[in-house]
Amino acid sequence: MANTVGIDVGGTSLRAAVVDPAGRIIDRERVPTPNSAEALEDALAHVVRRLEHRNPVSAVGLAVAGFLDTDRSTVRFAPHLPWRSVNVQKRMQDRLNIPVLLEHDCNSAAWGEYVFGAAVGATNVAMIAIGTGIGGALIFNDELYRGFYGTAPEFGHLQVVPNGRPCACGKLGCFERYCSGTALVDTALELMVSNPDLPTELNRDVTPESELTGRRVVQAARAGDILALRAVDDFAHWLGTGIALVADVFDPELIVIAGGVSSSGDLFIEKARQVYRQHLTGSGYRPFAKIKQAELGDDAGQVGVARLARKLITEEA
Ligand SMILES: [Zn+2]
Structure with missing residues (x-):
């Protein structure tokens, strides 16, 4: 029972x-x-x-x-x-x-995910959960790793861009400011300003009455919107960069991408995997971690x- x-x-x-x-x-x-x-x-x-x-x-x-x-x-x-x-x-x-x-x-x-989902059978797993920000978890030799004081890991606030976008945590250029639902919107808005000639249907969503959402950017990218595709590509680049940082420290066998954004993984996981492989220290001379989407939603x-x-x-x- x-x-x-x-x-x-x-x-x-x-x-x-x-x-x-x-x-x-x-x-x-x-x-x-x-x-x-x-x-x-x-x-x-x-x-x-x-x-x-x-x-x-x-x-x-x-x-x-x-x-x-x-x-x-x-x-x-x-x-x-x-x-x-x-x-x-x-x-x-x-x-x-x-x-x-x-x-x-x-x-x-x-x-x-470890007992019933994407990480069944793995012993060393890093999870990157992408929503409005980034959450993280580590399973180390079949146990959750929480750090000595119980607060590990905080992948979302690893600095990926010196003097980059400000983060609510008080630092600049945190991983989650470039790779999250919120970041996807920021990137799309920046692209609209810096590339006014890029064709995009997202212009219609940016009015005083409405707000652009990460979900909308993903939807537009799926429909082939050039600007939205660029924003997703940027997101994938930073995801791959972040995965390489996590892998450099932890050397997991598997990285599980979870959170609301993970259901759109087909749009960005392959690019993220390529960037991870380029950025990993000693790339070409060591095995790569598997990267999978979460299964339990x-x-x-x-x-x-x-x-x-x-x-x-x-x-x-
Ligand atoms: Zn931060």
């Missing part, structure tokens, strides 16, 4: 799933994320009780987009959640009377953290 619950605790919604031992989602709940710590804990408890009522569960995993302490009981800080130095594990365990586990959201997703975090929560009740990884 031993089904477990995995909850993706995001800034806009709580996405909960009952996951069976084979990684299948057998039930789901989704509610908006409340904006006080107390209301958030109430909502989590409520969602778990509703799921429990329909399917008995033995443990709960929470995938949290934020900084956790080294024993992963306390959320130190999460930019889009109300918890500040709160021992969420204890508070939720006291309320639910079953074991509760906390994990970083990217680590959770990487674990889902939005479910990866819930499935992964539910699987990690199983460790609280069984010896199974």
Whole structure:
């Protein structure tokens, strides 16, 4: 039996799933994320009780987009959640009377891919999750690598362009400022200004009433829009550059590209792979890491953290 619950605790919604031992989602709940710590804990408890009522569960995993302490009981800080130095594990365990586990959201997703998705069979994996920014995770010799203080890895803020685009983190030229949904828009807008003669249908999207989105740029690129294709090409270049940096430090056997943008991987993965191969130190004299798209989509975090929560009740990884 031993089904477990995995909850993706995001800034806009709580996405909960009952996951069976084979990684299948057998039930789901989704509610908006409340904006006080107390209301958030109430909502989590409520969602778990509703799921429990329909399917008995033995443990709960929470995938949290934020900084956790080294024993992963306390959320130190999460930019889009109300918890500040709160021992969420204890508070939720006291309320639910079953074991509760906390994990970083990217680590959770990487674990889902490792056990059930794109990274099955690999032992050393780097995941680059591309959305509005970049999230990262490392699996090192079949274990999640979190760093000594629990905050590794931050691939998104590796500097790829000295004195480049400003980043919310305070630095200039971070990887995610050139390779993310947001970056794709910035690049398209820059190209419109610097190459006014490039034909593009995206001009129509840039009005005082509307805003260009990464999704729109991808859509235009798919339709053959020259400017959008150039923006995607630039994105692919920086993705390959970033992959080479990660590979230089970590030497993984597999790199999984995840996040919202990964579903459009057919547009940029081949170019990124070429750039990675050119930039890798010692290229030509060492094996290349495989580069794959994630397979579990939005479910990866819930499935992964539910699987990690199983460790609280069984010896199974
Ligand atoms: Zn940054």
